[in-house]
Amino acid sequence: MSPHPSPAVPSDEPRPDSLAPRVLVLNSGSSSVKYQLLDMRDRSRLAVGLVERIGEETSRLRHTPLGGRSREWTGSVADHEAALKAVAEELARDGLGLDSPELAAIGHRVVHGGKRFTEPTVIDDAVLAEIERLIPVAPLHNPANLTGIRTARALRPDLPQVAVFDTAFHTTMPEAAARYAIDVETADRHRIRRYGFHGTSHAYVSRATAELLGKAPEEVNVIVLHLGNGASASAVRAGRCVDTSMGLTPLEGLVMGTRSGDMDPAVIFHLMRVGGMSADEIDTLLNKRSGLIGLCGDNDMREIRRRIDEGDERARLAFDIYIHRLKKYIGAYYAVLGRVDALAFTAGVGENAAPVREAAVAGLEGLGLAVDPELNAARGDEPRIVSPAHARVAVAVVPTDEELEIAAQTYALVGKRNGKA
Ligand SMILES: Nc1ncnc2c1ncn2[C@@H]1O[C@H](COP(=O)(O)OP(=O)(O)O)[C@@H](O)[C@H]1O
Ligand SMILES: CC(=O)OP(=O)(O)O
Numbered sequence: 001m002s003p004h005p006s007p008a009v010p011s012d013e014p015r016p017d018s019l020a021p022r023v024l025v026l027n028s029g030s031s032s033v034k035y036q037l038l039d040m041r042d043r044s045r046l047a048v049g050l051v052e053r054i055g056e057e058t059s060r061l062r063h064t065p066l067g068g069r070s071r072e073w074t075g076s077v078a079d080h081e082a083a084l085k086a087v088a089e090e091l092a093r094d095g096l097g098l099d100s101p102e103l104a105a106i107g108h109r110v111v112h113g114g115k116r117f118t119e120p121t122v123i124d125d126a127v128l129a130e131i132e133r134l135i136p137v138a139p140l141h142n143p144a145n146l147t148g149i150r151t152a153r154a155l156r157p158d159l160p161q162v163a164v165f166d167t168a169f170h171t172t173m174p175e176a177a178a179r180y181a182i183d184v185e186t187a188d189r190h191r192i193r194r195y196g197f198h199g200t201s202h203a204y205v206s207r208a209t210a211e212l213l214g215k216a217p218e219e220v221n222v223i224v225l226h227l228g229n230g231a232s233a234s235a236v237r238a239g240r241c242v243d244t245s246m247g248l249t250p251l252e253g254l255v256m257g258t259r260s261g262d263m264d265p266a267v268i269f270h271l272m273r274v275g276g277m278s279a280d281e282i283d284t285l286l287n288k289r290s291g292l293i294g295l296c297g298d299n300d301m302r303e304i305r306r307r308i309d310e311g312d313e314r315a316r317l318a319f320d321i322y323i324h325r326l327k328k329y330i331g332a333y334y335a336v337l338g339r340v341d342a343l344a345f346t347a348g349v350g351e352n353a354a355p356v357r358e359a360a361v362a363g364l365e366g367l368g369l370a371v372d373p374e375l376n377a378a379r380g381d382e383p384r385i386v387s388p389a390h391a392r393v394a395v396a397v398v399p400t401d402e403e404l405e406i407a408a409q410t411y412a413l414v415g416k417r418n419g420k421a
């Protein structure tokens with residue numbers, strides 16, 4: 001295997017066979033870095049890991065090499081740069097260091113790509129500047145993504161670094177869905193519109209759902225519910241996103257772990273004028289102290305279910321508010337799509353919380369939506385249908401794989417460049 005993209009091959013065809021086989025994927029969140037090293041020949045995961053609670057005294061790193069034992073380590077990881085260096089050291093201990101000639105590229109999840117980035121993009125200084133310019137609309141995410149890119153670039157300046165944007169899949173939304181009903185000139189001047197997020201997941205899951213139904217993506221309409229700590233819904237018609245619940249920032253839409261989702265924007269003016277709060281304080285309130293944690297003190301659905309089972313009323317109400325919002329979006333996207341072939345649940349809550357799936361479709365038999373209690377309660381890592389055999393709409397649980405999708409898009413892009421070199 002050649003260490004670097006091979007010398008010019010006069011062909012328009014992608015030549016992935018001349019590429020080094022591995023891709024490192026970095027998903028830098030506000031206080032965590034998730035990473036995976038993949039071998040693209042068979043898509044195996046050579047190593048996976050996570051650094052969490054970055055910036056605290058009790059940061060934790062967990063690293064698992066393929067077929068080996070996990071290593072865990074707690075201490076202080078000051079920032080994302082230190083986190084990435086710790087990741088590089090862990091990889092090196094398994095002989096998988098960033099200096100390896102087997103590495104073809106590093107793929108980065110970048111949350112906000114604005115209107116400009118509709119596809120995976122090889123990162124240069126101009127791309128970095130644009131990601132930086134978008135910080136005000138993704139203050140929790142883009143700074144971490146940027147540090148991840150800069151640190152990776154410093155460690156391997158010769159390697160292509162590819163940005164895969166959360167917003168890219170949503171750039172197909174029609175103007176009717178993407179625009180807010182506010183003064184057009186003001187909106188355009190400040191680039192205020194609905195961008196949508198979690199797009200890599202919505203793209204992957206909508207395709208995997210079509211596959212589960214034995215159809216091509218172009219043949220099906222799917223509602224995807226990505227329910228993690230951040231949560232969003234999307235309406236996907238024939239493989240293209242036509243609406244999604246997050247907007248200018250990842251704050252709009254569903255009730256999330258710590259974010260409010262939709263509410264009357266006048267709540268903000270009220271908190272400023274009557275509550276005496278500053279814009280930054282309200283930002284923190286709505287992004288970090290709202291949603292499930294604001295409603296009941298817990299943002300983990302497992303803990304909320306446990307409390308409900310013990311008769312805790314606050315947890316019950318938080319759950320009911322979460323489900324009520326989810327139902328409204330299912331109904332709305334049913335109307336947007338006109339015909340729905342599948343409703344797909346994904347991410348931490350969507351994949352694991354059977355009571356959420358059950359409650360979300362309860363009473364929606366009129367829309368052809370129902371779950372089979374036994375199928376819904378069964379566990380599994382594979383995509384599966386949990387609706388009864390006769391159901392008009394398939395309800396599916398489809399585990400998302402953002403890292404694999406980022407790796408595949410990264411590898412395809414560097415393969416194409418290499419082929420065209
Ligand atoms: N077994 C489970 N049952 C119910 N909820 C779960 C389970 N496992 C994880 N979750 C939920 O998934 C959330 C994390 O989802 P995830 O998609 O990993 O989030 P993120 O990528 O945003 O960090 C947790 O906060 C928890 O609410
Ligand atoms: C965009 C977003 O909300 O991402 P996450 O769920 O990773 O916080």
Ligand SMILES: [Mg+2]
Nearest residue numbers: 228229230347
């Ligand atoms: Mg996530």
